[in-house]
Amino acid sequence: MNEEEIVVIFQPKNKTIKVPAGTDLIDAAEKANIIIPSPCGRIGKCGKCKVKITNVELPFTLQEEYWLTPDEREQGVHLACQVKVHTPLVVETISEEKATETKILTYDLATDFDIDNHLQKKYVDFQTPTLENQIDDFKNLKTSALGDNNAVDLPLAIFQNLPSFLRKNEFRATVVLENNHILALESSDTSERLFGVAFDLGTTTIVGSLVNMYNGEILAIAARTNPQAKHGADVISRVKYATSEPGGLGKLQSSVVESINEIIDELCEKSSVSFREIYELSLAGNTIMNHLFLGVSPRYIAEAPYIPAFRQSQRFHAEELGITIQPRGSVVTLPNISGYVGGDIVGFILASSIHKADKITLGIDIGTNGEIVLGNKERLLCCSAAAGPAFEGGQISSGMRATEGAIDKVTLGNDQVFYHVIGDTDPKGICGTALVDAVAELLRVGIINETGRIVVEETAKFPDWLQEKIVSAEKKIAFNIADTNRQDRVAVQITQQDIRELQLGKGAIAAGIEIMCKELGISTSDIEEILIAGAFGSYLNKNNARAIGLIPNVPLERVKYVGNAASLGAKKFLLSKRERDEAEKIIRQTEYIELSSRLDFQEVFAEKMFFEKI
Ligand code: FES
Numbered sequence: 001m002n003e004e005e006i007v008v009i010f011q012p013k014n015k016t017i018k019v020p021a022g023t024d025l026i027d028a029a030e031k032a033n034i035i036i037p038s039p040c041g042r043i044g045k046c047g048k049c050k051v052k053i054t055n056v057e058l059p060f061t062l063q064e065e066y067w068l069t070p071d072e073r074e075q076g077v078h079l080a081c082q083v084k085v086h087t088p089l090v091v092e093t094i095s096e097e098k099a100t101e102t103k104i105l106t107y108d109l110a111t112d113f114d115i116d117n118h119l120q121k122k123y124v125d126f127q128t129p130t131l132e133n134q135i136d137d138f139k140n141l142k143t144s145a146l147g148d149n150n151a152v153d154l155p156l157a158i159f160q161n162l163p164s165f166l167r168k169n170e171f172r173a174t175v176v177l178e179n180n181h182i183l184a185l186e187s188s189d190t191s192e193r194l195f196g197v198a199f200d201l202g203t204t205t206i207v208g209s210l211v212n213m214y215n216g217e218i219l220a221i222a223a224r225t226n227p228q229a230k231h232g233a234d235v236i237s238r239v240k241y242a243t244s245e246p247g248g249l250g251k252l253q254s255s256v257v258e259s260i261n262e263i264i265d266e267l268c269e270k271s272s273v274s275f276r277e278i279y280e281l282s283l284a285g286n287t288i289m290n291h292l293f294l295g296v297s298p299r300y301i302a303e304a305p306y307i308p309a310f311r312q313s314q315r316f317h318a319e320e321l322g323i324t325i326q327p328r329g330s331v332v333t334l335p336n337i338s339g340y341v342g343g344d345i346v347g348f349i350l351a352s353s354i355h356k357a358d359k360i361t362l363g364i365d366i367g368t369n370g371e372i373v374l375g376n377k378e379r380l381l382c383c384s385a386a387a388g389p390a391f392e393g394g395q396i397s398s399g400m401r402a403t404e405g406a407i408d409k410v411t412l413g414n415d416q417v418f419y420h421v422i423g424d425t426d427p428k429g430i431c432g433t434a435l436v437d438a439v440a441e442l443l444r445v446g447i448i449n450e451t452g453r454i455v456v457e458e459t460a461k462f463p464d465w466l467q468e469k470i471v472s473a474e475k476k477i478a479f480n481i482a483d484t485n486r487q488d489r490v491a492v493q494i495t496q497q498d499i500r501e502l503q504l505g506k507g508a509i510a511a512g513i514e515i516m517c518k519e520l521g522i523s524t525s526d527i528e529e530i531l532i533a534g535a536f537g538s539y540l541n542k543n544n545a546r547a548i549g550l551i552p553n554v555p556l557e558r559v560k561y562v563g564n565a566a567s568l569g570a571k572k573f574l575l576s577k578r579e580r581d582e583a584e585k586i587i588r589q590t591e592y593i594e595l596s597s598r599l600d601f602q603e604v605f606a607e608k609m610f611f612e613k614i
Contacts, residue, residue, distance in 0.1 A: 002019050003160065004021055004230075005018040005019065005020060005021075005360075006019060006020075006021050006023075006083055006085050006086070006087065006088055006089075006266065007088045007089075008025070008028045008088070008090075008091060008430075009088075009089070009090045009091065009545065010032050010034055010091050010092075010093055011030060011090060011091065011092045011093070011220045011419070011574045012092070012093075012413075013032075013034070013093075015032040015033070015034065016032075017031050017032045019085055021086055021157060021576075022084050022085070023084070023085045023086055024042065024080070024081060024083070024084060024085075025051065025080045025081075025083040025084070025089070025091065026038060026042055026045075026049055026076075026080035026081045026083075027413075029051070029080060029091070029093070030084055032043075034566065036051065036080050036093065037049060037400065037401070038080075038081060038229075038230055039232075039233035039238035039389065039392070039393075039394045039401075040217040040232065040233070040394075041230075041231050041232025041233070041238075041240070041241060042081035042230065043081065043237075044061065044063030044064075044067075044079060044081060044082050044414055045063070046394065046395070047066075047067030047068075047079065047226070047407045048335045048400075049079050049080040049081050049561070050068070050072070050077050050078070050079060050080070050094045050525065051078055051079075051080045051091050051092065051093055051094055051402075052075060052076050052077050052091070052092040052094060053076045053089055053090070053091055053092075054076060054090045054091070054092055054520070055089065055090040056087060056088075056089065057076065058078065058083060058609065060073055060078070060082075061079075061082045063079060063082055064078055064082050065348070067079060067459075069249070071573065072265065075162075079092070079436045080265075084506030087134050089279075091237070095315065098456070100310045100576075107120045110127045110448045113572055113575075113576060113579065114576060114578065115213075115214070115216050115575045115576060116216065116575070116576040116577045116578050116579075117213050117214070117519050117575055117577075118178060118179060118577050119176070119177070119178050119183075119194060119196075119213055119279050120176075120177050120179070120193050120194075120281060121174050121175070121186075121190065121191040121192075121193075122145060122174065122175045122191060122192040123172075123173075123174045123189040123190075124143070124144045124145060124172070124173060124175055124297065125171070125172055126140050126144050126166060126171040126172065126173070127140050127143075127171070128171045129375060132198075132515045135165055137161065137162045137163050141154075141162060141165070141166075141175070141182070141257045145174075145175040145177065145182065146177075146180060146279060147395055148188060150180055151180060152181075152182060153180065153181050153182070153422065154182035155182075155183075155328060156277055158182060158184070158185060159491050161397060162185075167462060168187075168210075169187050169188075170597060172188075172189075173186060173187060173193050174186040174187075174188070174189060174190045174191050174403070176194075176245070178198045178279075178330075178487075179308055180389070181263070182415055183279060183326070183328045183329070184279075184328055190277070192214075193273075193277050193454050194212070194213040194214060194277070194279060195210060195211065195213055195219070195273050195278045195279070196210075196211050196213045196278060196279065196280040196281065196282070196339075196574045196575070197210055197264060197278055197280075197281045197282075197574075198211055198282050198283075198284075198570035198571040198574045199263075199282065199283040199285075199570055200279060200284050200285075200344065200564055200566040200567040200574070201226075201256070201258060201282065201283050201284065201285030201289045201290070201293060201344075202226060202285070202286075202289070202344070202535075202566075203228075203229075203234065203235055203238075203286065203288075203289060203367065203368070203586065204225065204226055204229060204233070204367075204392070204401075204535070205223055205224070205225060205232075205535065206223060206224050206226050206256070206260065207222075207223040207225070207227060207263075207564060208221070208260065208316075208360065209221045209264040209267075209567060209570075209571060210262065210267040210268070210270075210271055210273060210278070211571055211574060211575065213280070213404075213574075213575065213579070215281070216571070216575050217410070217541060218221060218265070218491045219270075219271040219273065220266075220267045220270035220271045220590060221267075222263045222266040222267050222270070223263070224259045224262060224263055224456070225257065226259065227256065227258070227259050228252050228255055228256055228257040228292065229249075230279070231245075231248070231252065233368065233389060233392060233394055234367075234368035234369075234389060234394075235286065235288040235289070235298075235368070235369070235425045236302060238252060238292060238298075239288060239298045239299065239301065239302040240302075240428060241453065241561060242292060242297060242298060242299075243298075243302075243509050245589075246590070247265065249292070249295060251294070252292045253292055253293065253295040254322075256292065256293055257293070257321060257322050257323060257390075257423070260281075260323060261322075261323065261324045261527060264278070264323075264324055264325060264389065265324070275324050275325055275326070276323035276325075276415075277325055277326065278329060279325065279326050279328075279329040279330070279576075280325075280329055280331075280332065280574060281318065281323060281325055281329065281330070281331045281332070282332050282334065282570045282571070282574035283331065283332070283333050283334065283343070283570060284333075284334045284343045284344045284347035284566040284567070284569050284570040284573070284575045285333070285334075285342060285343055285344055286336075286340075286341075286342035286343070286344050286345075286348070286369075287301060287308050287336040287338070287339050287340065287341070287342035288301055288339075288342070289344075290314075290333050290334075290336060290342055290343055291308065291309060293321075293333070294314060294316070294321070294333070296309045296310070297309070300339075301339035303332055304596075306328055306338070306339040306340065307339060307592065307593075308336055308338070309338070309347075310336070311332055311335055311338070311587060312335050312584070312587075313332060313334060313335040313343075313580065313583065313584065314332070314333045315330050315331070315332045315333075315487075316329050316331050316414065317329075317330060317331075318330065318494070322392070331418060332573070332574075334350075334569065334570060334573055334583055335348050335583055335584060335586075337382055337587050337589045337590050337592055338382075338384070338592040338594075340369055340371070340384035340386050341382045341590075342593060343566075343592060344365070344371075344566035344569075345363075345365065345371045345373060345382065345507065345566075346569065346583050346586050347565065347566040347567070347568070347569020347570050347572075347573065347588060348363055348365060348373070348531075348533050348562075348565040348566055348569055349363065349373060349586050349590070350569040350572050350573065350579060350582060350583055351562070351565040351566075351568035351569040351572060352531050352533075352562060352565055353372055353375070354375070354380065354531070355375075355376075355377060355380050355585075355586050355589055355590070356377050357377060357529075358376060358377065359376060359413070359528035359529050360374070360375065360376050360520075360522060360526055360527055360528050360529075360531070361373075361374070361375070361376060361527070361528065361529045361530075362374050362513065362527045362530045362551075362552070363530075363531045363533065364509070364513075364530070364531070364533070364534075364537065364551070365532075365533040365534040365537065365565075365566075366387060366391055366509065366534060366536050366537050366540075366550075367387070367391065367392065368386075368388060368389050368394070369386060369387060369514060370384070370385040370387040370394060370505075370508065370509040371384050372384070372385060372509065372512045372513055372516060373515065373590070374513070374516040374520060374527070375520060377411040377614070378588075379520065379591070380589055380590045380591065381516045381519055381520060381590070381591050381592075381593055381594055382516075382590050382591070382593070383515070383516060383592065383594070383595050384595070385508040385509045385511065385512035386508055386514075386524070387504075387505040387506075387509055388501065388504050388508070389500070390432065390435065390446075390498075390501040390502050390504065390505040391432035391436075391505055391536055392431075392432055393406070393429065393431045393432055393435075395498065395501045396430065396435060396498045396501055397478075397493060397494075397495045397498055398429045398430050398439065398481075398491075398492040398493055398494075398498075399429060399430060399431070399432075399435070399498070400428060400429035400430065400431060401431060402422060402431040402432070402433070402535070402536075402539065403422065403431075404422055404423035404425060404432070405421060405422065405423060405425050405426065405427060405429065406417045406421065406422045406427075406428065406429055406431040407420065407421055407422075407427050407430045407431065407433050407481060407492055408420055408421070408422050408431050408483060408539060409433065409434055409437055409541070410430075410437040410438040410441060410612075411441060411483060412436045412441040412444075412445055412466075415463070415465045415478075416465065417469065417481055417482070419434065419481060419482055426484065427483075427484055427485075427492050428484060428492075429492055430481060430492050430494070430516075432536055433536065433539045433540050433541065434481075435494065435498065435502055436502070436541065436544050436545055436548060436550065437541055437544050438481060438494050438599055439494070439499055439502055439548050440543075440544035440545075440548050441544075441546075442499075442545040443492070443547060443548065443552050443611055444547070445462070446461075446462075446468065447466065447470065447479060448499060448611070449611075450498060450610050450611045450612065450613055451611075452499045452503045452559065452609070452610070452611060453496070454470065454477050454478075454479065454496050454499070456472070456477055457469065459538055468536060469481075469489075471493070476495055476496065476497070477495065477496050478493040478494060478495040478496070478498075479494045480492075480493050481491060481493060501610045502548070503610075503611075504609065506548055506549055506550040506586070506608070506609075507604060507605050507606075507608040507609035508608075509550060509608075510549050510550065510552075510608035511595070511601060511604040511605040511608045512595055513551075513552060514604050514608060515593065515595065515598055515600065515601065515604055516593060518600075519593060524552035524553065524554070525552070525553070526552060527552055527554055527558070528558060529558050530551055530552070530554065530558055530559045530560065531546075531560055531562045531565075532551070532560070532561050532562065533561075533562050533563065533564070534556055534564070534565075534566075535564075535589065537561060538561050538563050540561075541559070542556055542559045542561075543556060544552075546559075548611060549608065549610075549611060549612060565568055571585075
């Protein structure tokens with residue numbers, strides 16, 4: 001055995017691996033294919049990566065002392081991101097995240113638009129030179145592909161191989177053109193086969209669609225969890241990693257490129273298309289994702305005045321970025337509006353046509369940042385509200401992402417708490433949608449008041465079954481949602497602190513909406529349509545979202561889920577030159593409001609943290 005390598009055994013799966021001395025235990029787990037949640041990016045700031053070390057006692061770091069109770073420390077519980085492997089370890093995993101199938105969210109928007117593709121394929125019967133017809137090969141190509149009067153340009157490699165290629169193929173071939181530029185020559189008649197891929201590059205999930213470039217038909221869809229997530233759940237932790245870790249930017253870029261290539265492989269396999277037949281990839285991501293994907297430092301987006309390195313759409317050869325489509329194909333990103341309103345929101349606007357709407361429309365995509373668009377064809381505003389991690393289960397005592405074992409729906413009624421667990425298994429924790437449900441229900445029954453406080457002193461007025469759910473331990477007051485089988489958590493609860501975290505998130509989004517309404521000179525009741533995009537939004541109960549004040553108090557018929565609008569935007573961008581021009585128009589037309597520069601923000605935010613009496 002290499003003396004530098006140390007054995008780690010993970011229980012209960014009994015997986016044994018060897019890692020170099022000094023490896024972080026959380027990385028060792030990953031090497032053993034055990035995914036331990038790490039929403040803070042493995043820096044000891046979330047307390048979610050608990051494991052139990054059973055064969056040896058190790059000292060605790062300051063972060064561990066902060067996150068672990070004395071009881072847990074007594075039992076040998078540690079934070080996996082805080083332990084360096086220097087001695088053989090036997091580790092019991094407590095909070096493994098199952099690599100469940102990434103859910104693919106489709107969209108619910110009109111998909112008809114004119115395909116106006118700038119790529120084309122032509123099957124050409126070239127002239128066969130003879131003693132009488134002394135046409136040279138280059139002229140032969142140019143005349144046959146583009147006619148006499150057009151200038152043509154082509155890659156050097158095609159130019160150099162042209163004589164042998166034409167003869168080998170008996171002067172018949174398919175020419176692939178991008179305007180007057182010859183991208184490739186393909187043997188035989190492949191003129192019917194021209195493909196592209198449209199990507200939604202999300203902070204959490206990456207979704208790719210393989211598209212027929214002639215008719216827009218989607219041939220396959222595939223998704224992966226964004227591998228950058230292990231370096232932080234939100235964009236700010238990724239910026240930190242990219243700018244403070246040696247080689248961090250390169251690691252983030254290559255991991256996302258690798259994931260995109262895996263998705264392309266899967267798409268090709270599912271639809272019997274070769275990667276060489278894919279000539280274009282469009283990508284809609286938030287501004288920071290776009291920077292990381294292109295390997296550009298996002299450092300200055302994270303510092304005032306929050307300036308991105310680029311806003312316009314960028315186009316590069318696939319091979320320069322290591323993307324495995326046709327090497328001479330292109331990768332093109334949707335443009336960004338600002339440092340915190342990116343190509344995914346441009347895709348959302350493009351897909352939903354808010355910028356052409358007569359009705360005053362509010363578009364929201366809720367994540368750790370809530371991106372908000374408000375207006376119509378006359379005037380369109382956007383902003384980004386720092387909602388924090390609560391909606392994704394972060395900073396919530398029993399919080400987790402919406403993966404297997406997460407409670408995603410809660411209702412109170414008939415003398416009990418009803419809940420639904422993703423994967424229909426035992427509950428392990430609660431995700432953002434259920435947190436919204438639970439708080440709305442607690443408000444409705446009066447267990448929490450308008451300030452968000454659990455009214456312990458009024459417990460006696462509630463029926464017994466509700467009273468029993470209100471518990472207090474170690475000076476913490478909580479409402480029990482469900483019991484669990486976990487070692488580190490006996491019950492899934494909503495604590496007073498969790499309610500505060502939710503109030504911060506919903507307060508930020510509601511304040512963003514209010515300020516944009518002020519700017520437009522309307523009140524929230526004038527909003528004629530609300531479009532909710534994104535994964536979190538699609539599973540959100542709109543009645544409860546309205547009850548806690550996350551969305552404005554308008555009739556629910558005005559509220560519509562639109563699903564993965566960014567994917568549809570990326571597809572439109574891929575297939576139509578007009579839509580690309582439209583996207584550039586959107587970034588010129590949309591006015592960005594930087595909330596932190598608004599003097600009224602703090603006041604509105606404080607006001608919006610409160611709940612309205614239901
Ligand atoms: S505390 Fe370990 S990943 Fe957050």
